[in-house]
Amino acid sequence: PPLNEILNLHDFEAIAKVILPDKAWAYYSSASDDEITIRENRAAYQRVWFRPRILRDVTVVDWSTTILGQKSSLPVYISATALGKLGHPDGELNLTRAAGKHGVIQMIPTLASCSFDEILDAAQPDQSLFLQLYVNRDRSITKRYVQHAEARGVKGLFITVDAPQLGRREKDMRMKFVGDDAGARVQENMSGVKKDEGVARAISSFIDPSLSWKDIPWFRGITKMPIILKGVSTPEDALLALEAGVQGIVLSNHGGRQLDTSRSGLENLIEIAAALKTRGPWPNPNFSVFVDGGVRRASDVLKALALGASAVGIGRGFLYAFCSYGEAGVEKAFKILGCIQEEFEMNLRLLGARNLNELVPEMVDASALQSH
């Protein structure tokens, strides 16, 4: 269908499913084992209900924010999804260009199909970008990569901590990785790939499973970028992250692609917020708490923010937008959410909040969220 008939982010997924080659659809849409967590990521949002306020003069509403000190026109960033060229010849550049036009922040994946410098070269001079890091067994490779990113102006380092090994994504594993079909120029990292267990396993064999809390000071020593741990699920680890002196965490289960039957980031937010509150200001200006997984509507985002999230990441929503319509699809996704006043404006008005600071926990009923 023509782009003007697209009304929401789910529409892009329906189109991607039809038009993508089998291998690309399997890699993008798959989640681990029985795919229970990926379903829960959506379901969790459906268990949180709004408690809207009325009569608050909502003529003017504003949903812009800052994320790690960087301006963002939405309280949403583009989360890293690997191998963009499987789904569109321009790969990640679709996201970079659209994000530059609309003031949205993109997190660049270590496993991008386009090289890091190609992505940076496609960005506007003042465009904010973050980097997602898979840590290589050879730390000198990681150090060079991180320092190069900082030198090129990247504003935040998201270290993925939920993937010491890739989850079993069986839909993807039924596919064979063939040579360059992933657009997978995974550069120096690609040594020793296993080609017979799908795309994901083939490209991830360099990731270091020995990564531990002891490594955090080393990262602190090689970069001044804010460091965020992506893939935290428990209050225990949230508190360790705070103590380790990093600048934030992403409550994420990797879009359901790692440990199946992990809980959703949204559900974990409630107990993690409660734990962090006991250790200082909440929200804490020096410790951001992001959430991702299953977010497809501005109303989802507002629920997470009301419960204390600093901002929210979206992976597949934007990925499927560029698979379907390239850069224009991503721009459309931003517009649908709010870059030109759609979902965010309506939801904030109906909720009785003029800006994101007016979102408070009392605006949602999350009592059905936690099942225990």
Ligand code: FNR
């Ligand atoms: C991902 N994600 C991911 N995360 C990461 O840290 N490094 C990576 O290389 C990737 N690659 C990747 C590929 C694909 C195809 C998907 C769908 C996801 C996880 C991603 O950053 C984010 O956590 C989830 O995508 C959020 O869930 P939704 O928005 O896709 O439901």
